[in-house]
Amino acid sequence: MIKYNFHTHSEYCDGKDDIEKYVIKAIEKEFYAIGFSPHSPLPFENPWSISNNNLEKYIHRAAELKEKYKNKIKIFTGIEFDYIPGYSDDFKNISGNGSLDYIIGSVHLVKKNGREETWFIDGKEESFFDGINKHFNGNAKKAVESFYQQTIEMIKTQKFDIIGHVDKVKMHNKERAFSTNGQWYKSLTESVLKEIKKHNIIVELNTRGVYTGKSSEYFPSEEILQKCLKMDIPVMINTDAHSPEQLDMHYHEALQVLKKTGFKKINTPFFDVDI
Numbered sequence: 001m002i003k004y005n006f007h008t009h010s011e012y013c014d015g016k017d018d019i020e021k022y023v024i025k026a027i028e029k030e031f032y033a034i035g036f037s038p039h040s041p042l043p044f045e046n047p048w049s050i051s052n053n054n055l056e057k058y059i060h061r062a063a064e065l066k067e068k069y070k071n072k073i074k075i076f077t078g079i080e081f082d083y084i085p086g087y088s089d090d091f092k093n094i095s096g097n098g099s100l101d102y103i104i105g106s107v108h109l110v111k112k113n114g115r116e117e118t119w120f121i122d123g124k125e126e127s128f129f130d131g132i133n134k135h136f137n138g139n140a141k142k143a144v145e146s147f148y149q150q151t152i153e154m155i156k157t158q159k160f161d162i163i164g165h166v167d168k169v170k171m172h173n174k175e176r177a178f179s180t181n182g183q184w185y186k187s188l189t190e191s192v193l194k195e196i197k198k199h200n201i202i203v204e205l206n207t208r209g210v211y212t213g214k215s216s217e218y219f220p221s222e223e224i225l226q227k228c229l230k231m232d233i234p235v236m237i238n239t240d241a242h243s244p245e246q247l248d249m250h251y252h253e254a255l256q257v258l259k260k261t262g263f264k265k266i267n268t269p270f271f272d273v274d275i
Contacts, residue, residue, distance in 0.1 A: 106164030
């Protein structure tokens with residue numbers, strides 16, 4: 001079985017270790033390919049994004065490793081763009097120079113119309129719920145609607161290859177502030193999938209939430225994966241690794257989920273894998 005991972009964070013952003021250590025570990029694990037995806041630069045200080053100064057260093061370093069290990073593994077230079085209306089740059093302003101092989105588009109911070117502050121869905125659990133109260137007056141439905149509306153806006157206005165953890169808004173919730181079984185929620189995710197289909201974007205099956213113990217199911221849920229299959233939306237596995245040891249965490253388990261759902265193939269931006 002061909003193994004790979006295209007959602008990988010190193011010391012250039014909020015991951016650990018130099019990217020060469022990831023390459024070496026991937027070779028040890030008999031990976032066919034590895035892709036790097038540091039969080040894109042943002043115009044405010046934060047502990048997770050790559051800086052503009054380090055972006056060129058990262059691209060140059062990745063190019064060196066591509067050449068050094070070209071006979072052992074395929075290496076791809078990517079980035080994970082954080083889409084925040086009014087804050088993040090257009091994806092094309094970095095990707096347009098041809099230095100990147102692929103782009104993951106993700107939403108981590110939700111910006112409510114008319115407000116400068118953002119709701120961070122990916123921080124601590126208490127901050128997730130505090131954000132619903134602070135930014136949406138405790139209305140979890142409005143908060144979730146804003147997350148998916150921002151996701152749809154990203155799909156419509158930006159050019160990218162893979163959508164990251166498309167339903168990550170559920171991670172800290174655990175069916176408390178809102179229910180993913182509600183028809184309103186299902187309608188929101190279906191609207192996102194329709195846009196994904198229109199723009200020919202790959203949905204990643206992201207395993208990080210499960211292996212870190214933050215979520216009881218992958219991103220996206222099996223129900224959404226079933227809809228992807230029905231709509232013929234391409235799906236790939238990514239582990240969202242933040243250390244070399246995490247490169248294949250829950251890779252096999254995610255593969256079994258795809259098989260059980262009925263998928264016969266994994267689609268990456270560069271190659272397909274029969275399963």
